[in-house]
Amino acid sequence: MTDARMTLRAMPFVFEPSNKHWNPGHWNTARPEFSQVVNSASLAMPFLEPYLIRSMRAARSKITDPALLADLDLYIRQEAAHYKQHQLFNETLRAAGYTCIDAIESRLAADYSKLEKERSLRFNLAYAEGFEAMALAIGQMLIEDRVHLFGDSKPAVASLVLWHFVEEIEHKSVAYDVLHHLHPGYFLRIGGLIYATAHIFWRTRQGYHRLLKEDGLSRSLASHWALTKVIYRVLFNILPKWLRILRPGYHPRQIADPAWGLAWAKLFRDNPAGAAKLDTARLAEPVPVPS
16 A cells, blocks of 8 residues: 655755864764764665665565555655765765764675675565664654754754654655565564664664764763763663564554654645754744744
8 A cells, every 4th residue: 555645855954064163073062972873873874775775676576566666666765865865964074074984984885785795685675674663663762852862953964864764754664565575474574673773773883982982072981971871861762662563463554653753744845944954942842843
């Protein structure tokens, strides 16, 4: 069944370049550690999402359901838009002088190249569904905790992340439906979830530790404590959402869309520029408000 909520959006983000007064690595000046966690994840997107796209394209000729094909094509277009916007933001990090970025990106490129060359399409589709299931959990967590995590941060970066995960929630069923259509089975799905979660969290952790080291924060006990608190907060809020994926009868359509995400989609229809530059001082409001 075609998911009418999925929408391709041309987002007019404007990412502020670095200067002597502004480091885009710390787009949330109150939470530089969380900023670098998000930045590390952003660096993965131009490698992870093209891998997902290639895996889905490889499966396309095997799918016989026209509605699922239509969903798959829109999913691919949404994911392509995501990684292109992340590339633009990532270039501001590179321009700010973070020398570890090349090594982080090379490792990610090698990982996904190896998965494609050495693993079966069946495995890669299970990885894709594992990532998308995890992204649904992360997206709900980010929206629920948006005031704490994004409050008073730079509007363009906060808006980038929240847009990305609103759309992850929109296309939450596509990878599941493709995997189930071609390779149904509980243990394959759960294996993909565990592998994708472990791989992405591991690489993200390596990335943010390197970024924080370049910030000079890796030797700060206060920074270590702030990082520990935000990581435990994120994991504590994600875990119940992640565990529900383990149910044998799980389907992502069972998970209700957050009201704030639906309000964001309406805001985009009415005011695309406002949706790309949310007022991060007013994120507690039930409807996103542009600055």
